Amino acid sequence: MSGSGSVRPMSKIILIGSPNSGKSLLFNRLTGLAQKVANFPGITVDVGVGRLQALPGTELIDFPGTYSLQAISAEEKVAVEYFESALDDLQVEQVLCVIDATRLEKSLYFTLQVIRDCERHGKRVTVLANMIDVLDAHNLSLDVEALAAALHTPVLPISARSGKGIEAVTRQIEKNRVAGAFVPRSHLIDSPDEILRGTAHQLARRYGPKGDVLVKTQTRLDSFFLHSFTGGMSFFVIMYLLFQSIFTWAAPAMDAVEWVLGTLADALIPHIGNQLAKDFTADALFSGIGAFLVFIPQIFVLTFIIGLLEDSGYMARAALICHKPLRLFGLTGKSFIPMLSGVACAIPGIYAARAIDSPRKRLLTYMAIPLMPCSARLPVYTLLIAAFIPSGTALGGLVGWQGLAMFGIYFFGMLCGLLVTGLVSRLSEDHFTDLPFVLELPPYRVPGLQPLLRNSWNRAKHFVTKAGKIIFTVTLVVWFLGYFPNYGADLGASWLGQIGRVVEPLFAPLGLDWRYGVAIFTSFLAREVFVGTLGTIFGIEGAEENMVPLVQHIQSSDMTIGSGLALLVFFAIALQCVSTLAILSKESDSTSLSLKMFGAYFLLAYGCAFAVYQLAAVLT
Amino acid sequence: MNRTLWSLNAGDRCEILGYDDALADKYRIRLMEFGFHPGESVACLQSPAFGAPKVYRVSNTIFSLDDELASHVRVRLSAANE
Numbered sequence: 001m002s003g004s005g006s007v008r009p010m011s012k013i014i015l016i017g018s019p020n021s022g023k024s025l026l027f028n029r030l031t032g033l034a035q036k037v038a039n040f041p042g043i044t045v046d047v048g049v050g051r052l053q054a055l056p057g058t059e060l061i062d063f064p065g066t067y068s069l070q071a072i073s074a075e076e077k078v079a080v081e082y083f084e085s086a087l088d089d090l091q092v093e094q095v096l097c098v099i100d101a102t103r104l105e106k107s108l109y110f111t112l113q114v115i116r117d118c119e120r121h122g123k124r125v126t127v128l129a130n131m132i133d134v135l136d137a138h139n140l141s142l143d144v145e146a147l148a149a150a151l152h153t154p155v156l157p158i159s160a161r162s163g164k165g166i167e168a169v170t171r172q173i174e175k176n177r178v179a180g181a182f183v184p185r186s187h188l189i190d191s192p193d194e195i196l197r198g199t200a201h202q203l204a205r206r207y208g209p210k211g212d213v214l215v216k217t218q219t220r221l222d223s224f225f226l227h228s229f230t231g232g233m234s235f236f237v238i239m240y241l242l243f244q245s246i247f248t249w250a251a252p253a254m255d256a257v258e259w260v261l262g263t264l265a266d267a268l269i270p271h272i273g274n275q276l277a278k279d280f281t282a283d284a285l286f287s288g289i290g291a292f293l294v295f296i297p298q299i300f301v302l303t304f305i306i307g308l309l310e311d312s313g314y315m316a317r318a319a320l321i322c323h324k325p326l327r328l329f330g331l332t333g334k335s336f337i338p339m340l341s342g343v344a345c346a347i348p349g350i351y352a353a354r355a356i357d358s359p360r361k362r363l364l365t366y367m368a369i370p371l372m373p374c375s376a377r378l379p380v381y382t383l384l385i386a387a388f389i390p391s392g393t394a395l396g397g398l399v400g401w402q403g404l405a406m407f408g409i410y411f412f413g414m415l416c417g418l419l420v421t422g423l424v425s426r427l428s429e430d431h432f433t434d435l436p437f438v439l440e441l442p443p444y445r446v447p448g449l450q451p452l453l454r455n456s457w458n459r460a461k462h463f464v465t466k467a468g469k470i471i472f473t474v475t476l477v478v479w480f481l482g483y484f485p486n487y488g489a490d491l492g493a494s495w496l497g498q499i500g501r502v503v504e505p506l507f508a509p510l511g512l513d514w515r516y517g518v519a520i521f522t523s524f525l526a527r528e529v530f531v532g533t534l535g536t537i538f539g540i541e542g543a544e545e546n547m548v549p550l551v552q553h554i555q556s557s558d559m560t561i562g563s564g565l566a567l568l569v570f571f572a573i574a575l576q577c578v579s580t581l582a583i584l585s586k587e588s589d590s591t592s593l594s595l596k597m598f599g600a601y602f603l604l605a606y607g608c609a610f611a612v613y614q615l616a617a618v619l620t
Numbered sequence: 621m622n623r624t625l626w627s628l629n630a631g632d633r634c635e636i637l638g639y640d641d642a643l644a645d646k647y648r649i650r651l652m653e654f655g656f657h658p659g660e661s662v663a664c665l666q667s668p669a670f671g672a673p674k675v676y677r678v679s680n681t682i683f684s685l686d687d688e689l690a691s692h693v694r695v696r697l698s699a700a701n702e
Contacts, residue, residue, distance in 0.1 A: 068653050072646055103681045105655050197652055204679065215680055219665055222682070228669035320684045324672045333673065333684075436647065436688035437673055438654070440681065 012059045012091045013052070013173065016083060016114060017098030018107045019065030020442045022130040024048075025451075026098060026160035027062040030169070047082055054170040060096075061086065067106070069113045070193065072357050087121040094124040094176050096169070101129040101142045101157065102214055102443070105204035112188060112196040115153055119184035124176045126154045128169060133159035134443075140209040147207040152185040161448065218443050225317045235321050238314070242305050244403040253297030258549065261290040279488055284479035287539030287550070289471060289532060295379040296460050302375055303344050303459040304452055311447035315340070316439060323437055329418040330425025332356060332437055335365040339417065342372030343410075344459065346580040350587050364421040366588055367597065370575045371417035373410040375459075376527040380571045381409055383531055387554040388564040413572040416604075471532040474522050478536045491515075491537065510570070510606075510613050511563035520567075524576045562616025566609040573605035623697060626674065626690035628664035634695035636660050643692035655679045656693065 015030075017023040027033070031050030048062035064079040071077040086092050097114045099107035111127055118125045129142055148155035154172055158165035188196070224230050265286040272278040309315050315337055323333025334356045342349030349369040356362040373381070389405045481496035482488070491497055500514030507517040515537050523530035531550065538553035554564075575581065575598050584594040628634060638658050639648050655678040656662065665682065666675035673686040 067650065070646070070649060072650060103679070105679045106653075106681050109653050193649075197657075201655070201657060209680070212680060215677060215682065218682060219677070222666060222675060226666045226668055226675060231668065316684075320673055320675070321668075323684075323686060324670055437684070437686035438647075438650070438689055439673070439684045440654070441675065441684055 011057070011093040011177075012061055012086075012089065014061050014063065014083065014086055014092055014095045015098065016063045016079070016095060017065055017128075017130075018067055018100060018110050020440065021065060021098045021100040021107060022160045023065055023098045024062060026128065026130065026158070027060060028451075029160050029163060029166055030054075031060055047078075052170070052173075054167075055173065058173070061092075066110065068110055068193075069117065078354065084117075087117060087123060092123060094126065094173065096126050096128055096173075098128045098130050098160075101131050102134050102140075102209065104142070104208035105200055106440075108204050109197050109200035111151070112191075112200055113193065115151060116188040116191060116196065119189045122182050124179070124182055126156065126169070126172050126176065127151065128165075129155055129157045130160050132157040133162045133164055134214070135209055138211075138213045140211055140213070142209055143207040147203065150203055150207070152187075214443060218441070221444050222317070222441070225314065226320065231317070231321055235318060238309070238318075240407060242302075242309075244400065244407070245301060245305060248400065248403065250297040250301040253300075254294055257294050257297065261286060261293065265290070276487075279483065280479060283483070283488070283539030284475050284536055287535040289468075289475055290535065293464075295382060295528075295531070296464065298378050298382065299344075299375045300456045300460045302378070304456040306340060306344055307452045307455050308447050309340075311445065311452065313442045313444040316441050319439060320441070326418075329422035330361070330364045331368065331418075331421055332358065332361045333439065334437070335361060335368065338365050339368055339372050339414070342369040342374060344375050346370050346372065346374050346577065347583050350580070350583050353587070360425075363588065363593075364425055366584060366593070367424060368417035368421050370577070370580055370584075370597065370601065371413050371420065371573060373413040373572065374527075374577075376577065377413075377571055379528050379531045380523075381406060381568065383534075383550060383554065384564050384568050385409070386551045387559075388561050409568055409572055412569070416573055420604075470526050471529055474525065474529050475532045475536050478518070478522065478533050482537055496537070510566045510609050511560055511617075512567065513558065515557075516559070516563075516567070520570070523571075524574075525578055527571060527576045530571070560616070560620075562613045562620065565616055566613035569612045570605045570609035573601055573608060575601040623695055624691045625662065625664075625676065625685065625693035625695050626687050628667070628674070628676075628695070628697075630664055630667040632664045633698040634662055634664075635698060636662060637694040637696055639694065640692040643689075647689060647692075651689070651693065654683055655681060661698065662695065 015023060015027055027048060027050065030052055032053045033048070033050040047064070050060055050062075052058045052060050063082055064076070066076040066079040068076075069080050069083070071080040095114060095118050097111050099111055115125050115127075127148075129144060129147075132142070135141060142157065144155050144157050154176075156165055156168050156172060158169060160166075191199075225234055265282065269278060269282050269286070272281055309318070318340070319333040319336045321333075322336040326333060326335055335353070338349040338352040338356070340349075341352045346369050349372065350366060353362050353365045353369065356365055385402050385405045389402050391400070391402055393400045478496060481499065482491055482494045484495060486493055488494075496518060497514065500518045503517040503521050504514040507513075507520060512520070515534070518537065519530045519533040522533045534554075535550050538550060538557075581594045581598060584597070585591045588594070623634070625634070625636075636656055636658050639651070660678060663677045664674055665677050668674070671687065673684040674690060675682060675684050676690075
């Protein structure tokens with residue numbers, strides 16, 4: 001993210017704080033940008049930059065949250081290294097340090113370290129005591145003035161969520177700016193960390209909120225969500241609802257998109273005089289790209305629900321519940337968040353894996369993430385399930401067969417991820433030291449609707465813009481190759497048909513003809529391309545005046561249920577995403593790892609798909 | 621009675637006595653940053669089945685620690701538990 005333009009900013013301000021202190025929400029409020037926020041420690045995994053709305057000549061730099069300037073995790077190392085280099089930057093004029101006013105001691109030790117290091121570099125610090133609205137709501141208070149006096153540093157009570165005190169932050173920045181030469185006053189400049197730890201403890205006791213009403217509320221909910229029985233049950237129910245909702249909640253919106261596209265095509269295509277332009281609009285634009293646009297509502301719903309779980313604070317509980325089972329597969333409870341993020345998209349999942357402090361478990365998590373059923377697989381799954389699984393329900397409409405099939409294929413992907421990491425963790429030599437599990441459980445919060453909708457919208461937009469360019473290009477090429485040299489008269493004799501015959505022997509053992517072979521081949525750029533390519537191929541082949549849904553084309557093709565299942569399994573395992581491979585290489589600092597994973601997952605995908613096809617052939 | 625943090629059951633309260641020598645310095649320091657100081661009172665809030673990480677309250681913050689860490693923290697049960 002960047003708010004930089006052609007004018008060089010006059011100054012920079014650092015925004016730093018403990019994990020889950022509301023720093024990213026504050027960054028968004030001060031800059032008007034839309035950095036992802038969530039109620040889970042470590043959501044900021046990269047440095048965000050934006051311009052202050054109230055002071056446009058000033059850049060605000062958002063650092064990943066860290067508990068201390070003595071880094072343990074890779075994510076903390078990023079924050080600490082950036083912070084230390086930023087303190088030497090002459091353009092950095094001051095530092096805003098965010099603390100969680102509801103849990104003062106945890107934040108104060110880090111704050112004292114920040115004040116000490118800033119004083120050594122002649123930078124002014126302003127402490128922002130966030131979540132003051134939560135204290136107000138529970139009739140609790142923070143002695144802001146006494147704390148400021150003890151720290152010899154301005155302390156401002158704010159609420160990034162409600163906006164309370166935000167104007168005072170801008171005023172304080174301007175005040176610091178004109179305050180003249182900086183003279184250290186806190187006497188912390190030579191204090192070692194041991195002294196700071198003791199000081200933080202004393203200050204929190206003396207000036208922090210008294211009473212434990214917040215913790216008691218949290219404990220009551222935890223006694224349900226972390227209970228041996230109800231915790232496990234609620235986890236499975238929540239995960240099941242997540243996958244059911246992808247079908248049920250998104251279905252009306254998907255139908256609406258399909259209806260709009262169909263109506264538009266019916267209204268537009270008959271008026272196009274030129275046959276070439278007419279065929280292109282019908283086959284490439286509406287059948288190809290249109291087939292992909294139908295799935296946007298599902299991406300939106302999926303991102304919305306994952307955001308809901310993150311913002312409510314449940315995700316940290318899910319990490320705890322999963323820790324022991326994941327440990328069996330060489331992973332940690334902290335792997336759960338990157339893996340579930342990978343259900344939306346592998347890329348944020350890979351970034352989120354930085355928060356895993358154990359290098360070995362981080363590496364194993366990298367291996368599991370590409371097997372998580374990401375949103376790019378969703379259009380393929382939806383298409384194949386709609387083509388082969390009946391749409392009926394059972395148990396009085398409580399269980400939909402298609403939703404159950406979706407749950408099954410998602411579960412299969414996750415299981416593959418776990419089996420791979422379990423196998424690799426047992427076979428590989430232990431080059432790394434495993435690190436123990438410690439996780440802060442954030443308070444439960446009612447998620448804000450606006451950030452959730454904004455994040456889901458951004459994700460859907462990103463899905464369209466990222467995949468859309470590739471899909472448009474591939475669709476164009478596929479249509480061109482499929483339309484010429486015989487102007488769509490015989491797809492089999494087209495250039496695409498000839499290429500398809502080359503690819504066909506590779507996919508024939510799965511019962512797939514050349515059309516599916518070409519679609520799989522193009523999907524190695526990005527999985528979603530499969531749907532667009534298939535839509536274009538069937539569009540050229542069908543040459544109907546009215547749009548026919550792709551599902552009907554597949555149902556009327558010669559594809560058997562065994563091939564459909566084999567295709568589902570192939571897509572569940574194969575690593576068909578150029579962007580994921582690039583990010584994986586960058587984050588793991590190893591191109592060889594991503595290439596090995598690409599090759600291994602292709603072989604595994606092909607082998608499993610072949611086994612499924614053969615099994616289905618025996619059973620049917 | 622001296623025990624480890626991991627041995628606590630849900631509802632138990634204790635006072636931290638110190639740490640095992642086997643615990644690496646960086647984890648000892650991180651635990652202290654979280655508020656697990658010697659002399660500090662800690663409550664075990666949840667002790668889930670099947671060896672899942674336990675949930676502890678220290679000061680106004682709640683943490684989850686697994687056996688690899690909590691078994692290195694030496695504690696004394698508070699009088700109310702004995």
